[in-house]
Amino acid sequence: xxxxxxxxxxxxxxxxxxxxxxxxxxxxxxxxxxxxxxxxxxxxxxxxxxxxxxxxxxxxxxxxxxxxxxxxxxxxxxxxxxxxx
Numbered sequence: 023x024x025x026x027x028x029x030x031x032x033x034x035x036x037x038x039x040x041x042x043x044x045x046x047x048x049x050x051x052x053x054x055x056x057x058x059x060x061x062x063x064x065x066x067x068x069x070x071x072x073x074x075x076x077x078x079x080x081x082x083x084x085x086x087x088x089x090x091x092x093x094x095x096x097x098x099x100x101x102x103x104x105x106x107x
Contacts, residue, residue: 029099033071047093
């Protein structure tokens with residue numbers, strides 16, 4: 023199955039907000055998107071606020087986009103992962 027890297031601009035979120043967002047994304051994925059698998063997420067601090075980089079396996083980018091939308095999360099950029107070195 024293809025894997026995707028999703029970039030999300032989260033702004034000035036705190037750790038509690040991040041945890042709630044992750045819990046909601048997990049709930050939505052388990053209830054409505056069983057064909058999508060979450061691998062891991064990395065959150066980095068930038069001058070503009072927090073930014074997350076999330077790795078999913080999914081049938082296509084549209085499924086990842088729909089999951090993000092229904093979870094209330096931004097999906098600023100979705101790219102299929104070509105290789106892992």
